[in-house]
Amino acid sequence: xxxxxxxxxxxxxxxxxxxxxxxxxxxxxxxxxxxxxxxxxxxxxxxxxxxxxxxxxxxxxxxxxxxxxxxxxxxxxxxxxxxxxxxxxxxxxxxxxxxxxxxxxxxxxxxxxxxxxxxxxxxxxxxxxxxxxxxxxxxxxxxxxxxxxxxxxxxxxxxxxxxxxxxxxxxxxxxxxxxxxxxxxxxxxxxxxxxxxxxxxxxxxxxxxxxxxxxxxxxxxxxxxxxxxxxxxxxxxxxxxxxxxxxxxxxxxxxxxxxxxxxxxxxxxxxxxxxxxxxxxxxxxxxxxxxxxxxxxxxxxxxxxxxxxxxxxxxxxxxxxxxxxxxxxxxxxxxxxxxxxxxxxxxxxxxxxxxxxxxxxxxxxxxxxxxxxxxxxxxxxxxxxxxxxxxxxxxxxxxxx
Amino acid sequence: xxxxxxxxxxxxxxxxxxxxxxxxxxxxxxxxxxxxxxxxxxxxxxxxxxxxxxxxxxxxxxxxxxxxxxxxxxxxxxxxxxxxxxxxxxxxxxxxxxxxxxxxxxxxxxxxxxxxxxxxxxxxxxxxxxxxxxxxxxxxxxxxxxxxxxxxxxxxxxxxxxxxxxxxxxxxxxxxxxxxxxxxxxxxxxxxxxxxxxxxxxxxxxxxxxxxxxxxxxxxxxxxxxxxxxxxxxxxxxxxxxxxxxxxxxxxxxxxxxxxxxxxxxxxxxxxxxxxxxxxxxxxxxxxxxxxxxxxxxxxxxxxxxxxxxxxxxxxxxxxxxxxxxxxxxxxxxxxxxxxxxxxxxxxxxxxxxxxxxxxxxxxxxxxxxxxxx
Numbered sequence: 001x002x003x004x005x006x007x008x009x010x011x012x013x014x015x016x017x018x019x020x021x022x023x024x025x026x027x028x029x030x031x032x033x034x035x036x037x038x039x040x041x042x043x044x045x046x047x048x049x050x051x052x053x054x055x056x057x058x059x060x061x062x063x064x065x066x067x068x069x070x071x072x073x074x075x076x077x078x079x080x081x082x083x084x085x086x087x088x089x090x091x092x093x094x095x096x097x098x099x100x101x102x103x104x105x106x107x108x109x110x111x112x113x114x115x116x117x118x119x120x121x122x123x124x125x126x127x128x129x130x131x132x133x134x135x136x137x138x139x140x141x142x143x144x145x146x147x148x149x150x151x152x153x154x155x156x157x158x159x160x161x162x163x164x165x166x167x168x169x170x171x172x173x174x175x176x177x178x179x180x181x182x183x184x185x186x187x188x189x190x191x192x193x194x195x196x197x198x199x200x201x202x203x204x205x206x207x208x209x210x211x212x213x214x215x216x217x218x219x220x221x222x223x224x225x226x227x228x229x230x231x232x233x234x235x236x237x238x239x240x241x242x243x244x245x246x247x248x249x250x251x252x253x254x255x256x257x258x259x260x261x262x263x264x265x266x267x268x269x270x271x272x273x274x275x276x277x278x279x280x281x282x283x284x285x286x287x288x289x290x291x292x293x294x295x296x297x298x299x300x301x302x303x304x305x306x307x308x309x310x311x312x313x314x315x316x317x318x319x320x321x322x323x324x325x326x327x328x329x330x331x332x333x334x335x336x337x338x339x340x341x342x343x344x345x346x347x348x349x350x351x352x353x354x355x356x357x358x359x360x361x362x363x364x365x366x367x368x369x370x371x372x373x374x375x376x377x378x379x380x381x382x383x384x385x386x387x388x389x390x391x392x393x394x395x396x397x398x399x400x401x
Numbered sequence: 402x403x404x405x406x407x408x409x410x411x412x413x414x415x416x417x418x419x420x421x422x423x424x425x426x427x428x429x430x431x432x433x434x435x436x437x438x439x440x441x442x443x444x445x446x447x448x449x450x451x452x453x454x455x456x457x458x459x460x461x462x463x464x465x466x467x468x469x470x471x472x473x474x475x476x477x478x479x480x481x482x483x484x485x486x487x488x489x490x491x492x493x494x495x496x497x498x499x500x501x502x503x504x505x506x507x508x509x510x511x512x513x514x515x516x517x518x519x520x521x522x523x524x525x526x527x528x529x530x531x532x533x534x535x536x537x538x539x540x541x542x543x544x545x546x547x548x549x550x551x552x553x554x555x556x557x558x559x560x561x562x563x564x565x566x567x568x569x570x571x572x573x574x575x576x577x578x579x580x581x582x583x584x585x586x587x588x589x590x591x592x593x594x595x596x597x598x599x600x601x602x603x604x605x606x607x608x609x610x611x612x613x614x615x616x617x618x619x620x621x622x623x624x625x626x627x628x629x630x631x632x633x634x635x636x637x638x639x640x641x642x643x644x645x646x647x648x649x650x651x652x653x654x655x656x657x658x659x660x661x662x663x664x665x666x667x668x669x670x671x672x673x674x675x676x677x678x679x680x681x682x683x684x685x686x687x688x689x690x691x692x693x694x695x696x697x698x699x700x701x702x703x704x705x706x707x708x709x710x711x712x713x714x715x716x717x718x719x720x721x722x723x724x725x726x727x728x729x730x731x732x733x734x735x736x737x738x739x740x741x742x743x744x745x746x747x748x749x750x751x752x753x754x755x756x757x758x759x760x761x762x763x764x765x766x767x768x769x770x771x772x773x774x775x
Contacts, residue, residue: 079732153768309546310679310721335762347677350459355681355771357721359572360747362769 009170010115010124010242013146014095014131017163019108020048022141023087024077032282035074039064043337044254047079051163086110087139094134101240102180109158111151127320128166150185153178174234179206188227193220204227207230249285251276254342258297260333268328270319272341277315280343281375286311290321297335304329310357311347318343321398402466403490404438406458408500412479414456417632418447419476420600421454426516428680433510434472436489436496438462446518447472450637452597453518457631468496469510474629519635521626522616526584527558530629536567536578539731541762544595545571552641554601555592558586558625560615561631568646574724574768575646576731589615590640591625601636605629628705649767651749654740657711658686659756662737666729668693668705673722675701681719681771686711686741695722710756718744719771728766745772 009068016022020038037058038048046067049058056071065076069124095102098121101113114127121127135143146157149169154169157179161167169177184194186205196219202208208216209232215370217225224386228234251272269292280287291305304325312318322341424450426432435446443460446453468491478498487500491509498505537556545553563584568577580731592665605611605627608720614626616638623638673682675696686691691709718741729737734752738760741748750766753759 111509306549310573347679349680355719355773357573357679357771358769360570360575360767 003307008115009147009149009154009168010113010118011151011154012114012124012128012131013114013148013151013158014112014128015144015146015155015158015333016049016135017142017144017164018048019088019141020053020078020079021050021053024080025050027083028077031075031077035071036077037064037067037071037074038077038079039067040076041254041256043256047124066139077248080394087141087363090139091135091143094131094138097134098131099173103240103263111154111240118367125166125168128168132164132166149174150234151238151240152231152236153234156181156185161216175206175209178232178234179204179209181205183208186228186231188224188231193224193228195221205232224313248306248342248344249276249283250340250342251279251288252293252338254338255336258335259335260335262327262331265336265339266323269322269339269341272339273322274315274321276341276343277318280318280346281313284349285343285346286313286349287343288312288347289343290318290325291342291344292322292325293338293340294326294329294331294336295338295343297337299337301338302329305342307345308394309337311345312356314356317376349392402436402438403464403488404443404460404462405486405488405570406460408445408459408479408482408487410460412459412476414443414445414632415472415476415479417456417604417634418445418454420604421447421449421452421634422472423449424449426450428514428516428698430469430510430514430516432471432473433469433515434475435467435469435512436575438489439465439468439571448516448518448619452634455518455633457667464490466491467512469498469512469515470496470507474507476681481663497692519622519624521628521633521635522614522620522624524530524628525589525613525615526565526582527610527612528565528580528582530605530611532580533613534602534606534612536565536580537599539578539733539766540567540569541595541599542569542727542731543571543574543576543766544569547571551639552592552643554594554596555639555643557593557643558591558593558615560589562588565613568643570644570646573721573769574728575649575664576728576765576769577646577665578764580763587765589617591615591623592641592643593625593636593641597636601627601634605632609655637669649747650765651740651747654742654749656711656716656741658691658712658739658741659710660691660707660737660739661756661760662732662735664707664730665691665737666726668707669722669726669729670707672703675703676722678723679685679721681773682722682725683717683719685715685717688712710765713741716741716744718748719773720748720768721763721771724768727738734761745770 007059014188020397021036024038035052035056036050037046039046042065044064046058046060046062046064048060053071053074058070084107092102092104092110094300095112097109098112099112099117103111106380115122117127124147135141142164143165144158144162144164146154148154148157149171153174157167157169163350168242173195181204183197183202183205200219202211208228213226213229216229219225219337223244224262253268253272273331289305291303293301306321306325370378415434423431431449432620437444441464442462445456445458456714482500482503485501486500490497493502494509495508496509500509544556548554553571557568563581564579565582566579608629611627611629616622616624624635625638626633627636669682672693672695683694689708689709691702691707694704728750734751734754736753736756738751738753739748747767747769752761752764
């Protein structure tokens with residue numbers, strides 16, 4: 001006879017501490033003990049800052065210029081996404097050695113469900129400690145672990161024991177832990193919702209819990225209202241989702257100085273498109289929705305998207321859609337600071353050969369075939385081996401900034 | 402104004418003219434349906450500046466008059482009324498609608514601001530409502546749905562001596578229907594939004610005779626009109642030039658398959674279950690057998706075999722399953738004949754009434770196969 005177990009805290013949220021900065025420090029021992037900020041270029045933003053840097057008030061997403069003013073002596077390191085994803089892969093592999101139920105949320109955080117691992121590997125707390133030790137000894141970086149009975153509480157717990165800590169919230173203490181926290185800690189409470197709730201006089205998650213569901217729905221809408229009410233009572237039924245399929249692929253580029261020439265901007269759009277479509281094909285996807293993002297000199301940002309009847313993957317086809325979206329904006333020499341592209345409505349090919357629906361009367365070989373050949377050449381000879389002509393750098397001139 | 406009308410006749414007329422109403426018109430009066438009662442009966446009109454609709458409804462007119470009321474309200478009410486005579490009367494600035502124990506008072510809109518509806522161009526030719534609905538349905542399916550390419554959202558109507566030719570394409574498939582009719586005028590052409598045309602044709606199915614009227618190329622207003630049994634509709638033609646398509650229809654073939662449509666449709670549906678609807682369905686045609694296949698690798702896979710008549714060189718071809726199903730439904734026959742010129746070239750579907758019956762090329766559905774890059 002199996003005993004019915006009492007509700008248990010078996011969900012772990014593991015978050016790497018200042019991940020990019022930690023990887024940079026580990027790879028360059030001379031950075032140890034220094035104020036390290038990942039992100040360079042006067043016009044981009046901080047992607048990660050170590051804890052020494054955070055003492056100066058430097059935060060992720062802060063403009064680099066501001067970070068420099070806060071800590072002029074800080075070391076600014078160029079981000080190396082390839083390196084981060086390598087390390088991330090290894091860390092996720094460590095997690096998977098403890099339980100197959102791993103849901104990566106981003107390169108540096110994941111949810112684990114260790115309910116099935118308890119018998120073999122010990123209590124969730126013991127498993128959490130073992131994972132932290134393993135990550136530190138094997139990868140030379142630290143992480144923080146939140147343990148609770150739901151994803152929401154586990155994530156809140158990990159953020160409260162950073163850096164290099166562990167916090168377990170037993171099920172019977174969940175509400176004592178959750179209710180004093182400020183409302184914006186709750187999932188689904190962003191800037192806008194937060195503002196509406198504040199106006200109602202709600203400050204803590206406990207305040208939300210003690211407001212009627214109907215009032216919340218009236219204030220913030222049917223779905224958001226119901227969700228935050230449930231979450232405020234720690235009723236979070238989301239389970240660990242394995243290999244959640246990728247929802248979108250995107251890239252964006254902040255220019256070294258604002259551009260106002262359409263030809264130049266379209267050149268940059270082609271460059272980011274080339275980058276994302278290559279990844280799209282590498283990861284065996286086709287996309288139906290193409291959206292572009294344009295940020296102007298004054299930081300106002302707009303996005304435009306288009307959904308096609310059939311999925312596509314060829315750079316030229318996707319670029320022509322993206323270009324049409326940009327041209328339709330009818331910008332007259334507006335100063336553009338950033339341009340981005342995002343592909344959504346992804347269709348996984350899962351090992352099926354890439355198939356395209358050519359038009360009636362199309363030549364026997366279309367863009368897709370040409371680009372498969374280009375991808376193959378790039379794999380063999382490196383990323384710059386073949387590129388759209390307008391993206392090639394003149395050989396004897398210095399490259400673009 | 403005062404008249405009595407049968408519920409069904411009223412609902413039929415109101416639904417017909419409501420098709421020409423836009424939910425968000427440029428002028429508020431266009432939200433209305435114009436009701437005009439005179440000695441001849443009741444005349445209903447709806448207009449959104451693109452399409453216009455008129456319907457004559459038999460009624461016992463006690464007092465003549467004209468009113469404009471909300472089309473949305475009127476059609477909701479007409480549908481919901483009990484099956485009893487309906488009395489309309491103007492009561493101050495409201496229209497009262499009484500049927501049995503149900504009573505409505507509708508506010509009126511200003512009749513004087515209502516624009517004149519376009520005139521129906523003179524008749525080009527006639528055909529039966531059923532034939533018209535079938536032909537339009539067969540080609541409208543191939544029209545594009547992307548409003549950024551308006552030309553491809555249309556059906557191209559061409560009149561050549563005594564032939565009426567309808568064609569539509571979304572670039573991936575092309576549907577062409579030809580039929581003979583008696584037309585007094587020698588040649589004309591028009592491009593009409595497929596959705597508008599299809600809706601009109603569907604609701605005229607069953608009519609003994611539908612009159613089709615194309616404005617001359619030189620006319621001020623480029624209109625196409627349909628009229629049948631007291632109902633009239635006009636629609637503005639789409640701007641732009643329909644792409645030349647005749648050269649796309651292959652003049653030769655390397656192989657021919659004849660397949661019974663119903664089991665073929667069932668197999669395609671089953672096999673396509675394992676993959677996204679835009680993932681290719683692979684078909685291998687061999688003498689005597691057709692193998693359908695979808696899915697590869699570790700994913701779900703499905704395969705099925707059908708008995709077919711096949712003549713020519715064996716071939717493998719891949720289609721978007723939705724496009725294939727559209728074509729199989731559109732041939733509207735018990736058997737389909739598929740003509741091939743190779744695995745990467747468009748295939749042509751046509752109907753056949755029986756396995757060894759005569760092929761009916763009055764309808765052709767040209768479908769571009771999907772292509773693998775490797």
